[in-house]
Amino acid sequence: MSVLQKLDEYRYLIPKSFREGMKIEGLIYASSELIDAIEHDLTLTQVANVATLTGLVGRSLAMPDAHQGYGFAIGGVAAADMAKGIVSAGGVGFDINCGVRLLRSDLRLNEVRPKIDSVLNQMFRDIPCGTGKKGVVGALSYEELDRVLELGAHWAVEKGYGIDADLRHMEETGRMPNADPGKVSRRAKERGKDQLGTLGSGNHFAEVQYVSEIFDSEVAGAFGLFAEQIVVLIHTGSRGLGHQVCTDYLEIMQEGMRKYGIQVVDRQLACVPIQSPEGQSYLKAMASAANFAFANRQMITHWTREAFATVLGNGDLPVVYDVCHNIAKEETHRVSGSSRKLLVHRKGATRAFPKHRPEIPADYMEVGQPVLIPGSMGTCSYVLVGTERAMEETFGSSCHGAGRAKSRHAAKKEITAEKLIEDLKHKGIHVRGASKSGLTEENPDAYKDVSLVVEVVHNAGIARKVAKLVPIGVIKG
Amino acid sequence: MEEGYRILEHPADVGIEAFGNTLKDAFEYAALGLTSIIVEPASVDPSEQRFVSLKGTDPENLLVRWLSEIIYLYDGEDFLLSDVNISRLAHGELEATLAGEKMNESKHKLKMDVKAITYHQLMVEEEPEGVLLRVFLDI
Numbered sequence: 001m002s003v004l005q006k007l008d009e010y011r012y013l014i015p016k017s018f019r020e021g022m023k024i025e026g027l028i029y030a031s032s033e034l035i036d037a038i039e040h041d042l043t044l045t046q047v048a049n050v051a052t053l054t055g056l057v058g059r060s061l062a063m064p065d066a067h068q069g070y071g072f073a074i075g076g077v078a079a080a081d082m083a084k085g086i087v088s089a090g091g092v093g094f095d096i097n098c099g100v101r102l103l104r105s106d107l108r109l110n111e112v113r114p115k116i117d118s119v120l121n122q123m124f125r126d127i128p129c130g131t132g133k134k135g136v137v138g139a140l141s142y143e144e145l146d147r148v149l150e151l152g153a154h155w156a157v158e159k160g161y162g163i164d165a166d167l168r169h170m171e172e173t174g175r176m177p178n179a180d181p182g183k184v185s186r187r188a189k190e191r192g193k194d195q196l197g198t199l200g201s202g203n204h205f206a207e208v209q210y211v212s213e214i215f216d217s218e219v220a221g222a223f224g225l226f227a228e229q230i231v232v233l234i235h236t237g238s239r240g241l242g243h244q245v246c247t248d249y250l251e252i253m254q255e256g257m258r259k260y261g262i263q264v265v266d267r268q269l270a271c272v273p274i275q276s277p278e279g280q281s282y283l284k285a286m287a288s289a290a291n292f293a294f295a296n297r298q299m300i301t302h303w304t305r306e307a308f309a310t311v312l313g314n315g316d317l318p319v320v321y322d323v324c325h326n327i328a329k330e331e332t333h334r335v336s337g338s339s340r341k342l343l344v345h346r347k348g349a350t351r352a353f354p355k356h357r358p359e360i361p362a363d364y365m366e367v368g369q370p371v372l373i374p375g376s377m378g379t380c381s382y383v384l385v386g387t388e389r390a391m392e393e394t395f396g397s398s399c400h401g402a403g404r405a406k407s408r409h410a411a412k413k414e415i416t417a418e419k420l421i422e423d424l425k426h427k428g429i430h431v432r433g434a435s436k437s438g439l440t441e442e443n444p445d446a447y448k449d450v451s452l453v454v455e456v457v458h459n460a461g462i463a464r465k466v467a468k469l470v471p472i473g474v475i476k477g
Numbered sequence: 478m479e480e481g482y483r484i485l486e487h488p489a490d491v492g493i494e495a496f497g498n499t500l501k502d503a504f505e506y507a508a509l510g511l512t513s514i515i516v517e518p519a520s521v522d523p524s525e526q527r528f529v530s531l532k533g534t535d536p537e538n539l540l541v542r543w544l545s546e547i548i549y550l551y552d553g554e555d556f557l558l559s560d561v562n563i564s565r566l567a568h569g570e571l572e573a574t575l576a577g578e579k580m581n582e583s584k585h586k587l588k589m590d591v592k593a594i595t596y597h598q599l600m601v602e603e604e605p606e607g608v609l610l611r612v613f614l615d616i
Contacts, residue, residue: 070597131587190553243592267596407486
């Protein structure tokens with residue numbers, strides 16, 4: 001019998017009796033269809049393991065796209081008290097500020113579909129993607145890279161990759177203020193200095209999509225979205241620089257744990273007090289890597305605009321919003337009736353703030369923050385909006401995508417790249433991929449159905465559906 | 478169990494299991510296993526050498542540091558490995574000579590970027606019949 005307590009149709013509680021040492025309960029958002037997969041791997045154990053960490057408040061949460069990760073489950077949210085809690089590098093993950101950005105156009109599906117091959121060819125030429133691919137800007141000097149780490153997307157705009165208006169529609173305006181490049185190792189910089197402006201490989205992509213359905217016309221209107229509109233979704237992160245920052249601080253935190261007498265049930269949960277020198281250094285290094293990711297998405301935005309201008313004669317693609325999936329942020333939340341300063345770890349989860357939160361852009365203030373949920377390649381993606389209920393239950397967080405269900409190897413075995421490209425073309429989706437194996441590993445059948453995931457967050461009230469997006473062209477790393 | 482490595486599959490990542498007669502052998506196989514995930518090993522020639530010297534707090538930590546070093550050399554210095562010789566592995570210290578060459582996109586068949594080495598289900602088992610290692614990678 002399941003150890004989970006079903007609270008309602010979409011909420012499953014992991015009681016403290018699940019494992020020794022749990023200081024708080026765990027809560028999983030899922031439907032009856034999704035909970036089976038979640039119970040099948042180590043997700044429950046990992047959510048419970050997180051609940052053993054010091055200074056967490058509320059519950060250890062998992063979103064409906066949750067699956068087994070390292071230490072923390074992917075799709076996990078955990079909030080630590082700023083004064084007494086811990087920060088965990090593993091609770092943010094290796095791809096710091098892996099995130100998604102949505103661009104909107106004033107073009108319609110029927111104007112772009114006939115030219116989609118040319119659009120993709122141009123984007124594929126201009127946006128470096130795939131394994132080992134270097135950025136077209138060449139290797140940056142350490143001085144210039146430090147400016148990227150300090151300024152994030154602002155650096156990119158300063159260099160001509162975009163306009164000031166872009167910055168208003170990003171979490172943190174595309175620049176986390178507490179970055180300190182001095183806390184980022186030479187090795188991390190060495191990995192990052194020629195990777196700025198690259199998509200990378202794995203599940204990263206850029207997709208040309210159209211708005212296939214509007215669920216909430218008032219909010220869609222505020223986000224500048226309308227039916228049949230062409231939009232572009234960009235999914236990438238901080239590349240090797242962020243991976244190395246996490247690798248470095250996992251080691252620093254393990255040493256710190258000895259110093260502070262902290263023990264964890266899984267080494268990947270290595271953590272230190274937020275207010276310790278190690279904790280503060282990590283947050284500054286993490287913010288630097290997050291800024292690298294913001295700059296990265298900004299540069300890819302610029303080349304996408306150029307490709308649209310060249311092929312379609314219209315490169316006007318304003319930013320709808322840019323969200324982080326892997327991040328820890330200092331935020332104020334109400335916990336049991338009182339206002340608390342917390343460090344919210346989102347590991348494969350999206351911030352989903354409602355209207356009137358000071359962190360969201362002025363022109364979205366009356367509707368709430370756009371929550372961008374990419375689906376697996378060739379399926380569909382969603383735009384949601386943050387809710388009050390998310391503030392009450394999930395520290396203003398929601399899901400981040402479909403969530404992988406099969407191993408890359410299993411995904412690859414099921415289909416050849418040629419067959420996959422043909423099948424997608426049949427569905428009206430054109431694909432350019434840097435490698436055949438990269439494509440088949442991202443076979444949509446390897447993922448959970450993103451629509452099921454989105455239904456859960458919508459019905460549970462921790463984000464609300466605004467629009468559905470369907471791809472017509474995909475660039476894969 | 479036969480000496481060598483095999484690649485393990487898991488929904489979100491890839492792992493390496495390596496078995497050797499000694500800890501040193503198992504560490505060498507783990508490095509070759511990691512390289513086989515990044516690049517087609519036969520496409521890399523041993524034209525350059527790199528020397529590596531590392532310390533770890535315990536065998537598991539040393540294994541993570543050792544494999545993280547190989548990822549760094551690939552992603553930070555474009556160095557691809559073709560062969561490895563660990564000359565010393567004792568008391569938490571490792572010294573090794575790596576043979577390989579600088580990445581050349583037209584020559585090397587790159588397969589996959591590996592982001593990092595994780596501590597997830599990390600295992601170093603030293604038994605009388607040999608040493609078994611297991612490590613998962615974030616890709």
